Amino acid sequence: MLTIGEAAQRLAVSADSLRYYEKQGLLAPTERTGAGYRLYDSDALRRLNFIKHAQQCGFSLSEVRELLDIQGREGARCEDVRRHAIEKKLQLEHKIRALRAMSAALSELIDVCLAQNDKPLEACPIVAALEAGFAVPSQSEESS
Amino acid sequence: MLTIGEAAQRLAVSADSLRYYEKQGLLAPTERTGAGYRLYDSDALRRLNFIKHAQQCGFSLSEVRELLDIQGREGARCEDVRRHAIEKKLQLEHKIRALRAMSAALSELIDVCLAQNDKPLEACPIVAALEAGFAVPSQSEESS
DNA sequence: CTACAGGTTGGAGTGTGGTCCAAGGTCAAG
DNA sequence: CTTGACCTTGGACCACACTCCAACCTGTAG
Numbered sequence: 001m002l003t004i005g006e007a008a009q010r011l012a013v014s015a016d017s018l019r020y021y022e023k024q025g026l027l028a029p030t031e032r033t034g035a036g037y038r039l040y041d042s043d044a045l046r047r048l049n050f051i052k053h054a055q056q057c058g059f060s061l062s063e064v065r066e067l068l069d070i071q072g073r074e075g076a077r078c079e080d081v082r083r084h085a086i087e088k089k090l091q092l093e094h095k096i097r098a099l100r101a102m103s104a105a106l107s108e109l110i111d112v113c114l115a116q117n118d119k120p121l122e123a124c125p126i127v128a129a130l131e132a133g134f135a136v137p138s139q140s141e142e143s144s
Numbered sequence: 145m146l147t148i149g150e151a152a153q154r155l156a157v158s159a160d161s162l163r164y165y166e167k168q169g170l171l172a173p174t175e176r177t178g179a180g181y182r183l184y185d186s187d188a189l190r191r192l193n194f195i196k197h198a199q200q201c202g203f204s205l206s207e208v209r210e211l212l213d214i215q216g217r218e219g220a221r222c223e224d225v226r227r228h229a230i231e232k233k234l235q236l237e238h239k240i241r242a243l244r245a246m247s248a249a250l251s252e253l254i255d256v257c258l259a260q261n262d263k264p265l266e267a268c269p270i271v272a273a274l275e276a277g278f279a280v281p282s283q284s285e286e287s288s
Numbered sequence: 289c290t291a292c293a294g295g296t297t298g299g300a301g302t303g304t305g306g307t308c309c310a311a312g313g314t315c316a317a318g
Numbered sequence: 319c320t321t322g323a324c325c326t327t328g329g330a331c332c333a334c335a336c337t338c339c340a341a342c343c344t345g346t347a348g
Binding site: 003004005015019033035036037039 | 293294296297299
């Protein structure tokens with residue numbers, strides 16, 4: 001059984017984060033001492049690891065909570081988790097496409113600009129393009 | 145000269161956004177009527193277009209302000225803007241790599257999981273991987 | 289006994305890019 | 319003169335994932 005500081009250090013997060021996760025209903029301490037100190041056992045640490053790694057895979061904390069809820073349900077199947085993973089992967093790919101569109105738009109501007117390298121700003125094709133009816137190739141409906 | 149509502153509609157943003165940009169020092173109205181109404185001319189609209197498109201290219205509002213500051217400076221060169229564009233493109237590519245790493249990590253989990261499709265959750269390799277000392281291939285130092 | 293490192297709570301603040309609201313002023317049409 | 323659409327201001331609020339703070343309590347070492 002580890003105190004909050006020990007548990008936090010063990011998994012390289014802050015004690016404040018642990019308290020925050022608790023407030024968000026993600027990770028309750030295994031128990032409390034008489035004085036109210038939080039204590040975490042190895043199950044709690046495994047759960048914390050799950051939270052951390054799911055975050056690293058792009059899940060928000062509320063999505064992590066959903067995943068944890070699935071694990072808490074009777075008769076939950078592997079496939080239930082897998083579906084969430086697939087959905088998240090689609091979201092990631094959507095975002096990647098949006099970023100790539102931005103990057104491509106910039107590339108084009110950067111290349112065109114290379115020609116007039118030392119020209120004054122009035123001739124800058126980047127500025128001109130951004131001021132005019134220019135648009136990023138799009139794909140970037142930011143909604144989900 | 146357009147009122148705030150007309151200008152906003154013309155460029156498909158909200159009037160609140162225009163007031164927000166003004167507060168952020170990005171776009172001042174050309175002038176005010178006696179009653180205090182904001183009025184925008186075509187130069188202001190061009191500036192607003194610049195803001196919108198720069199945002200679509202991934203620049204934050206404070207970065208857009210930097211770009212606008214460059215345009216306001218005497219003797220600014222095209223290259224000054226170009227440098228910012230290149231820097232932003234690098235940031236975008238960095239972020240894309242981070243997202244791809246997440247996506248790849250998920251892919252692997254999803255594939256492994258396919259095998260035990262209908263198994264109970266205890267056997268789920270996704271859960272197991274996230275609980276254990278698993279790590280996203282990384283590249284994902286989120287800082288800049 | 290005292291210091292000091294830890295723990296507790298509730299609440300406020302961070303940055304981003306806005307949105308929404310109330311209370312009031314303005315302007316053109318009927 | 320009234321109605322309705324528009325404008326003004328200041329300030330509150332949203333998500334997100336924390337971080338930091340004050341004021342206080344606990345536990346251990348010397």
